[in-house]
Amino acid sequence: MNSLVLKVVPLKPDMNSSSNQTHKFKFISRPPLNTMGLTIFTVMSKLAADCGAINLSQGFPDFQAEPALFESTLRAMQAGHNQYPPMAGTPELRLAIADKVETLYGVRYDAEHEITVTAGATQAIFTAIAAFVRSGDEVIVFEPVYDSYVPAIETVGGQAVYAQLNFPGYKPDWNRVQALITPRTRMIIINSPHNPTGSLLADDDLSALAELTRDTDIVVLSDEVYEHIIFDGERRRSVASHPELAARSLIVSSFGKTYHITGWKIGYVFGAPELISEFRKVHQFNVFTVNTPCQLGIADYMSVASRHLGLAEFYQKKRDYFRAQLHASRFELLPCRGTYFQVARYDAISDLPDREFAKWLTRERGVAVIPVSAFYQNGRDDHVVRFCFAKQETTLAAAGEQLRRV
Numbered sequence: 473m474n475s476l477v478l479k480v481v482p483l484k485p486d487m488n489s490s491s492n493q494t495h496k497f498k499f500i501s502r503p504p505l506n507t508m509g510l511t512i513f514t515v516m517s518k519l520a521a522d523c524g525a526i527n528l529s530q531g532f533p534d535f536q537a538e539p540a541l542f543e544s545t546l547r548a549m550q551a552g553h554n555q556y557p558p559m560a561g562t563p564e565l566r567l568a569i570a571d572k573v574e575t576l577y578g579v580r581y582d583a584e585h586e587i588t589v590t591a592g593a594t595q596a597i598f599t600a601i602a603a604f605v606r607s608g609d610e611v612i613v614f615e616p617v618y619d620s621y622v623p624a625i626e627t628v629g630g631q632a633v634y635a636q637l638n639f640p641g642y643k644p645d646w647n648r649v650q651a652l653i654t655p656r657t658r659m660i661i662i663n664s665p666h667n668p669t670g671s672l673l674a675d676d677d678l679s680a681l682a683e684l685t686r687d688t689d690i691v692v693l694s695d696e697v698y699e700h701i702i703f704d705g706e707r708r709r710s711v712a713s714h715p716e717l718a719a720r721s722l723i724v725s726s727f728g729k730t731y732h733i734t735g736w737k738i739g740y741v742f743g744a745p746e747l748i749s750e751f752r753k754v755h756q757f758n759v760f761t762v763n764t765p766c767q768l769g770i771a772d773y774m775s776v777a778s779r780h781l782g783l784a785e786f787y788q789k790k791r792d793y794f795r796a797q798l799h800a801s802r803f804e805l806l807p808c809r810g811t812y813f814q815v816a817r818y819d820a821i822s823d824l825p826d827r828e829f830a831k832w833l834t835r836e837r838g839v840a841v842i843p844v845s846a847f848y849q850n851g852r853d854d855h856v857v858r859f860c861f862a863k864q865e866t867t868l869a870a871a872g873e874q875l876r877r878v
């Protein structure tokens with residue numbers, strides 16, 4: 473075989489490797505992003521793969537979406553819809569979203585000016601933060617806090633201010649939140665159903681938030697990616713159906729969660745036109761737009777409402793099955809009212825810190841989980857781990873068998 477010889481031409485003659493100087497990149501005036509470690513989801517999924525463990529850590533289904541979704545997307549590709557769609561998303565998908573939101577929450581959002589399709593909720597959240605938060609601005613988040621919020625806030629020069637969902641009920645204390653509001657508070661981020669705890673905000677929480685933000689210019693960013701995954705007959709709640717809050721809110725959802733396609737990275741944001749127009753200023757230079765055939769495929773698939781309305785029942789069965797698996801274990805299960813995550817205390821099993829416990833469980837017992845301290849800035853550790861039950865029964869049964877032996 474002939475070997476290929478590459479001749480490398482240095483960009484500048486004085487950077488030639490014949491000199492003894494080593495060239496190291498140095499941060500000169502800007503600080504490195506010190507607080508930003510590798511996301512816990514990547515850490516635990518890699519460890520699970522390395523150990524051949526059952527991966528109940530990172531949240532994603534281990535089963536497929538329905539063939540009808542793949543077929544509608546393939547049809548869009550084959551029909552030639554493979555070039556850039558409009559910046560805010562295809563009209564078909566924005567209309568389908570407007571219809572869904574109206575049916576669920578009783579409010580009509582205008583597809584032209586109030587809805588934007590995004591490359592997953594992560595991009596929607598990052599873009600919303602970049603659009604509204606400036607250097608020195610404060611953003612209130614609730615711990616345990618989903619891991620992308622604070623890095624996004626800090627990347628744009630903002631400062632995260634931490635409120636708490638109080639352990640073990642994971643309810644906010646609005647008097648304490650009030651004390652955190654200052655003239656520099658630019659945004660409050662809420663997430664319900666809540667990852668990682670599976671808790672829900674109630675009507676009185678939304679009323680308290682409306683009261684706290686009244687007469688301020690605070691933007692509410694409401695992460696509702698698990699909007700369809702609520703249990704035990706809970707009523708679906710969105711800030712969209714609270715008129716006062718809706719006026720100051722950007723609401724984010726994700727098709728990844730709803731249609732079992734986390735790898736497609738597609739979601740959306742909606743809100744008042746003044747907010748969405750600011751959002752789009754950043755979005756157009758952040759991703760510009762999102763892939764066309766998936767948008768058209770999803771728009772078509774969404775026309776059958778049972779596909780999203782049936783999700784609560786679908787996941788409630790999985791939740792109940794998984795909880796039954798752990799019934800005879802030494803894990804103490806906390807309530808799970810929404811999301812596809814179950815949190816559990818392990819005090820009866822070990823006094824290891826939760827990160828150590830999660831690694832031990834992965835390596836020695838073959839089940840990977842997420843340590844909940846990863847969602848606290850100061851590493852607060854209540855000895856709680858998170859299991860993802862978006863899995864086939866066989867996976868949950870195999871995990872259950874291992875976990876009962878712990």
Ligand code: PMP
Nearest residue numbers: 592593594618667697726728739
């Ligand atoms: N917010 C929350 C609370 C999440 O759990 C996730 C993902 N699991 C996201 C946002 C990001 O969603 P996406 O995969 O659509 O970017």
Ligand code: GLN
Nearest residue numbers: 513514529530531532667
């Ligand atoms: N949101 C998913 C979870 O909570 C993970 C998404 C990611 O890996 N960034 O597990």
